[in-house]
Amino acid sequence: MPGRTPPPQPAQELPRVALWRLRRNSLRRRSDRLQGWIGLGLILAALAATPAAVFLVGDAARHHYTRTAEHQSETRHRTTAVLLEDARRHPEPGSAEARKTRYPTKVRFTDSQGHARTATADVEPAKPKGSTIRVWTDTDGQITTPPLDHSQIRSRALGSGIIAALGVHATAAAVYGIASRVLHRHNLAAWDTAWAETAPRWTTSP
Numbered sequence: 001m002p003g004r005t006p007p008p009q010p011a012q013e014l015p016r017v018a019l020w021r022l023r024r025n026s027l028r029r030r031s032d033r034l035q036g037w038i039g040l041g042l043i044l045a046a047l048a049a050t051p052a053a054v055f056l057v058g059d060a061a062r063h064h065y066t067r068t069a070e071h072q073s074e075t076r077h078r079t080t081a082v083l084l085e086d087a088r089r090h091p092e093p094g095s096a097e098a099r100k101t102r103y104p105t106k107v108r109f110t111d112s113q114g115h116a117r118t119a120t121a122d123v124e125p126a127k128p129k130g131s132t133i134r135v136w137t138d139t140d141g142q143i144t145t146p147p148l149d150h151s152q153i154r155s156r157a158l159g160s161g162i163i164a165a166l167g168v169h170a171t172a173a174a175v176y177g178i179a180s181r182v183l184h185r186h187n188l189a190a191w192d193t194a195w196a197e198t199a200p201r202w203t204t205s206p
Contacts, residue, residue: 050168105122
C-alpha cells in the first residue's frame with residue numbers, strides 16, 4: 001500500500017516523543033498519543049532508575065573486587081627473579097614508548113614453597129642477563145599479576161556503574177522500540193481495513 005514507511009528508530013525517537021506526539025493537532029491518532037505517553041513514561045523511568053542502578057551495581061562491584069583483591073593478596077607471593085637471557089632492545093631507547101614497553105624474557109625464581117622454577121616474565125628493554133626483577137607468583141608457582149590495588153578496584157566499580165546506566169537506557173529504548181512496532185502494525189492493519197472499505201468507492205465499473 002502506498003505511503004507505508006518503517007517506524008522511526010527507537011533510539012532517535014524516544015527523546016523527542018514528548019515534544020510532538022503529545023501535542024494537539026488534527027492528524028494525531030489515539031495510537032500517537034499512546035506512543036507519546038509510553039515514550040514519556042520510559043524517559044522518566046530511565047532517569048529515575050539510572051542513579052539507583054549506578055549505585056547498586058557499582059557498590060556490588062566494589063565489594064566483589066575488594067574480596068578478589070583480598071584473596072589475591074593471600075594467595076600471591078612476591079619474589080625475586082633472575083634473567084636467564086638479555087631482554088630485547090627497544091628500537092627507540094629512552095623514548096616514552098620504551099619506558100612503557102616490556103618484553104617477554106626467560107627468568108628463574110624461587111616460589112613460595114622454596115622450589116626453583118623457570119618461566120617467562122615481562123621485562124624492561126635491554127635488561128642484561130643475570131640482573132634481577134621482582135615478580136608475583138600464585139599458589140601454583142606461576143608468574144602472575146599483582147593483587148588489585150585501590151585505584152583498580154575503584155575504576156572497575158565505576159566502569160560497572162557506567163555499564164549499568166547504559167543498560168537502563170538501552171532497556172528503555174528496546175521497550176519503546178517493541179511498543180512502536182506493535183503500534184505501527186496496528187496502524188497498518190487499521191489502514192488496510194479503512195482502504196478495503198474506501199477502495200470500492202474509487203473503482204468504476206467498465
